[in-house]
Amino acid sequence: MPGTTKFVLVGRVAMVREGLRRILTEEGLLVEGSVDHPSQVQLQPDDRAQIILIDAEEFLNSVDIVRDLHERFPAARLVALCDGLDLPLLVKWFRCGLSGYIVKEISCEPLLASLRLVAMGEKVLPSRLADELDQLTSRADADGDDAQDSHLSDREAEILKELVLGRPNKIISRNLSISEATVKVHVKAVLRKLQVRNRTQAAIWAVNHGFTIPESEPAPQPSDVQQPLFTTAAGIRPAPPERVGPPILTL
DSSP, X not given: OTTOOEEEEEOSOHHHHHHHHHHHHHTTOEEEEEESSGGGOOOXXXXXXXXXXXXXXXXXXXXXXXXXXXXXXXXXXXXXXXXXXXXXXXXXXXXXXXXXXXXXXXXXXXXXXXXXXXXXXXXXXXXXXXXXXXXXXXXXXXXXXXXXXXXXXXXXXXXXXXXXXXXXXXXXXXXXXXXHHHHHHHHHHHHHHHTOSSXXXXXXXXXXXXXXXXXXXXXXXXXXXXXXXOOOSTTOOOOOOOOXXXXXXXX
């Protein structure tokens, strides 16, 4: 890595941090610190690349943590380790200064390759996301350029916005003051009209066609949001997906 990149490991689980430290040091990389909370991170100005590697899902206020670390250490690159692909959260993190998103089940070689790209100033996302986007972009080009071309009703457009935000039927029902049964009917109609297989593909279609997550939109609370339903990375098996967000650069 450029000029022997320096690392700081952040996470509440000491065993995870120790495992990462061993992987990095065996490659001759310098682990400058290992702390259990972001507030303990200390970095001195350095000409070498500095990467803060965060076990992000251990912290409920992860968006604030990424924003705070980026403000405190603007020259450092921030990389999040996650259990799965949470696309709405991913979008918020990158807006706050994240440079890399890596799933925890990744093997050592792809992990090190991802970190090398980050050290060179690149942005890194799971490769499976690019496959999903490429497939949906081709289908969307054939189906139309916006939601109006897909003949979505006003209510279905509202449902689509909720899908982009990663919300389950229960929360959509509450937000729109309709029953869960009605939500299910609308979701099925949206999937059929957009000619996609699941909620994640619908949300990706929406982002590609101008449906964005408003900056003022409150982040879904842990009790409101379904757990991510799939993990993507080189060599990782896919499972049914659930969330969405735009990529920056993929490995």
